[in-house]
Amino acid sequence: MMIFINCANPVNSPLYVETGTCLNGEKSSNVSLLRRSYVNVGGMKASDLMELCSLERMTLLPVKDYKNMPYKEIHSQLAYGFELSWHNSRCGSCAYGCYIDDSNRKHCVGGSWRWITPAVLKNGSVIIAILQGAKFIFGSPFVIAFLIYKWRRRHLSAYDTVEEFLQTHNNLMPVVRYSYSAIKKMTGGFKEELGKGGFGCVYKGKLRSGSSAAIKLLGKSKANGQDFINEVATIGRIRHTNVVQLVGFCAEGSKRALVYDFMPNGSLNNFIFSQERAVSLSWEKLHEISLGVAHGIQYLHRGCEMQILHFDIKPHNILLDEHFTPKISDFGLARLCPANESLKSLTAPGGTIGYMAPELFYKNIEHVSYKADVYSFGMLLLEMAGRRKNLNALAENSSQIYWPDWVHDQVSNEKAIEIGDGSTEEEQKIVKKMVIAGLRCIQMNPLNRPAMNEVVEMLEGDMESLQLPPRPVLNLDEKPMNTCGESSSMSDYSSESVSLIENAYN
Structure with missing residues (x-):
């Protein structure tokens, strides 16, 4: 007191x-x-x-x-200050409680704002609480509306970019534009899923002609629709036996889809790694497939008006038709590169670890060229020759954890490569040819890697003419040539990149 x-x-x-x-x-x-x-x-x-x-x-x-x-x-x-309180029993018949005014008179609280008298409002904390509550109640809708506005602006910008590209080159692309309802009808409501990748899900569908198709429904794009533009701009106007055929596309706001020829035998990934396949590919067929992939990449690099750099060559992206003819697919990371110019920008490297060339993520290596695809093909070739992943932490022998190093030592010491019981001398030569060609392709310095036309010659030629290259060692002091590319500290895709793609049609 x-x-x-x-x-x-x-x-x-x-x-x-x-x-x-x-x-x-x-x-x-x-x-x-x-x-x-x-x-x-x-x-x-x-x-x-x-x-x-x-x-x-x-x-x-x-x-x-x-x-x-x-x-x-x-x-x-x-x-x-101090706290003034009393028991609820003092409130008597008041249903919601009570309070005492300045004259010590009791007042019942009626469950509404009427109990806030001038005496109560003298307490600054009550006023602050009321103001904060009002700010939250009335401010939240404006904040939500602002966020929705920003989200719509960002996505509308992506929609505008895609639509502008399609309208500009509508007469130059020999592919069909489908409505989203047509896509949904072709897939039977997206009933049969064939697979799932980094850019979306693939469903089986049926064209009006009755032939089957693979329909890739693209997910939410982080690059303002550039993955969609990349695929349409690259494979939308080229034709090659070893490149998957784009039949058509769909672009309705955020809904985008790509329609391809259906490949009944799925991806190469299932045949070289899975032990459960009823059909096992012979070494002659694997060699034939590797040569087909090499021809496809050679065409992308040299057979078009502009070089097409794929940047994601791997077994999962090699599809096989009913005759096991290989088809290069998934051009979501592909870039067009002028023959005698450097790209001003590339997107951040987004290929698959284990197949990405070192220049895609080492800042010490200045430029990215078509040799990045050569490196990826080399890793693919070695996995085909070993019928295993290049990196296997569960290998029985610790020396075989990294397959390229182990197989290099085997060939260097003139030891036989284990390819299974009952293998013939001809099969041993095929595997050794694929191994040496693969080791040539995965040299760390792009200068030491062959071009794809040389790789084709190696796979088609005699094994005796091939020389084993040094074991791949990363030397960051060496600078590769600037064939086509830019610094590996890559910036986000800019409007200039869209212009580059568009110029390919002019």
């Missing part, structure tokens, strides 16, 4: 602490001429009240040790 006392005469008592300030707005100099102000902390008896003294104010104080408390501490405790 804190009691403020006003006295006419000075008081000398430990129960009375002089305030040293004024009450009722009077200055201390005037107080000394009129009456003196004291404060008592802890409570006092009626007999302790001195003559000519009167009680001015009383208030509760949240303090237990109040003996010998100086006025400065008393002021601090008073400024800190």
Whole structure:
């Protein structure tokens, strides 16, 4: 309890602490001429009240040790405040509780805002709470509306980019544009899923002619639709035995799809890694497939008006038709490159680890060229020759964890490569040819890798004419040639990249 006392005469008592300030707005100099102000902390008896003294104010104080408390501490405790509470039983018949006003009169709370009286609003924390609540209630819709606006602007920009590209080159692309409803009808409501990749799901469908098709439904693009533009711009106008055929496409707002010829034998990935396949490919057929893939990449690099860099050659992206003819697919990362110019920008490297050339992620290597595809093909070739992943942490022998190093040592020491029981001498030559060609392709320095026309010659020629290259070692001090490419610290796809693709049609 804190009691403020006003006295006419000075008081000398430990129960009375002089305030040293004024009450009722009077200055201390005037107080000394009129009456003196004291404060008592802890409570006092009626007999302790001195003559000519009167009680001015009383208030509760949240303090237990109040003996010998100086006025400065008393002021601090008073400024800190106190909590006033009472039991609900004091509210009597009030249904929602009650409060006491300045005149100590009880008022019931009626479950509405009517209980907020001027007395209650004197509490600043209540006002702050009300303002914060109002800010949240009325501000949230505006924040949500702003986020929706930004999201729509970003996606509309992507839609505009795709639509502008399609309208500009509508007469130059010999492919069919389908509506989304037609795509849905062809797939029977996306009933049969063939596979799933980094850019979306692939479903089996049927064209009006009755032939089967593979329809890739693209997912949400992080590159403003550039993956869609890349595929349409590259394989939309080229024809080659070893490149998958684009039949048509769909572009309706955020819904995009690509329609390809159906490949009944799926991907090469299933035949060289899976042990459960009923059909096992012979070494002659694997060699034939590797040569077909090499011809396809050679065509992309040299057979078009502009070089097409695939950037994602791997077994999963090599499809096989009913005759096991290989078809290069998935051009979502592909880039067009002028024959005698450098690209101004490339997207951030997004190929598959294990097949990506070192220049795609080592900043010390300055330029990216078609030799990146050569490296990826080399890794593919070695996996075909070993019928296993190049990196296998579960290999029985620790020396065989990284297949390229192990097989290099085998050939270097003139040891036979294990390709299964009952293999013929001709099959051994085929595997050794594929291994040496693959090791040539995966040299760390792009300067030391052959072009794809040389790879074709190696696979078609005699094994005796091939020389084993050094074991691939990364030397970051060597700088590769600037055949076509830009710094591997690649920027995001810019509008200039779209212009480059568009120029391929002009």
